[in-house]
Amino acid sequence: MKIRNYWNLRDYGANIWENAGRPVRVAIVLVSIVLVGLLPFTGGSFLATPIASFDAVLVYPVGMFVLMSLGLNIVVGKSGMLDLGYVAFFAIGAYTMAILGTTTKLNTWEIMPIGIAFAMIAGVLLGIPTLRLRGDYLAIVTLGFGEIVRLVVLNSTWSKGPNGIANIPMPPHIGPLKFELENQRVFFWVVMAMILLTIWMIRRLSVRRPGRAWEAIRQDEDAAELMGVPTLKYKIWSFTLGAAVGGAAGVLYASKNLYIAPEMFTLNVSILILACVVFGGIGNIWGVVIGATVLGYLPDRIRFISDARLLVFGLVLVIVMNFRPDGLLPRKKREKAIVKREANA
């Protein structure tokens, strides 16, 4: 099929990248970062979202979706475990921020590591008993976990039950950069920084032993074990790293939204984030980024058609997945070879 070749953006991009020398690569990265960083100033253009303000949409859903999809991709894409309860880690981060932010003097940046730590602890506690399970069983147990976390905060007094927690403090300013609700560009830059950090972490791990181990586990778990890969340990690691990213996203979300309630952490969120991963291309960082951007942005962009909005959204999903069943930017079948050449360069 010829058509597919024209569509192969992934190889096209990978080619440019691989043939470029170090200075060119640095230039590409810096220019891209600056361009994306300038996005909040393009709110007056055709990109504008009709109802929500553009800079707010860039932070949530777009930025947050990208961040969470990257986190979920470590679990689903890298080591091949189907996690349907990813929202739990997002909720744990958000509630850590909400409770500590309203009851102590700690600020967002001080709470961030605590929120991440709680999410990771939850990841380990859930991982140790459940990651021995495979495939469908794991999906169901994680789905249950997501619901349990939601039901616990819904029915507890410390979390203020269904009323949720209000008056969560905003992050303190970073140097001259002040966080504002009317103009959320600083929030956007923080999400961007977290996304870059996550991408950097995933790329480093991918070319090292954890990446190899996850790849082996995804392709054949028994064979991986026979090669001496401590599969349970690496699965827990992947699960916990994914949890950390979800927790970090949760902390920032609570500190931006200033109010959180259990209804924000339903199964829908897990499914939507999983849809971003699948839509973009499981296992491919850039695919996931694009998938999450499109699925985060699209519903707000077409908000003017109000009721038909979700219908169009669903149609786009169905049509795209029909033509590109592996996602917009699928992982390379022989992904490892590229990664390795990069590591040697």
Added chain:
Amino acid sequence: MRLEIKDLHVHYGKIEAIKGVSVVVNEGEIVTLIGANGAGKTTMLKTISGLRPVTSGQIIFDGKDISKVPAHERVDLGISQAPEGRGIFPGMTVLENLEMGKFHRKNRKAEMQEDLEKVYHLFPRLKERVSQAGGTLSGGEQQMLAIGRALMTRPKVLLLDEPSMGLAPQMIANIFRIITEINKTGVTILLVEQNAQQALQRAHRAYILETGNIVKEAKASDLLNDPAVREAYLGTGAH
């Protein structure tokens, strides 16, 4: 490095697949385990390599009971299994598959090239295909890769699960020749086979497994001439 299995019982849920099997593999031997479909051969090997838990019984390796040791640590002790069928990493190249065999070796950097050469020497075909994806190899090539990859872990005991499955006749003879060659380099081999003719010719001793029980144990050459065995497993009893 003697491997001794004592009164082994293994279950899948409530179904007992291995019903009290005892097997001894002495250092330097090729021992073959022969049995029909569903006899429990694969289960035996998976239990020895640690992929299946033991219900009761002992697996004694080098004087220690390893039946509670997790599979990935048994590799360090020197037990390596080439899994049944297509047990390779389909999305990795031949080279990457082989490199995975060194995942947990402490001296992996130093050993790598030397062991790759050894594997390529045994299987020149693999060297021609180093950068081909494992999943696109032919069945026979995948079998070679699975054995080569197991050798990369520097096993003391190599567990082979039906290495001749799905191979053309001349390829079968070739694989068995290579198994003998591996054994001559000092690797003890436990070989599971349905191709009893070839297995019995190559092995020193043999066990016959029927629905989870050992029904016969003897020198391999004796079994080759045993009329009952010929009838059941060699298909030549009537002659």
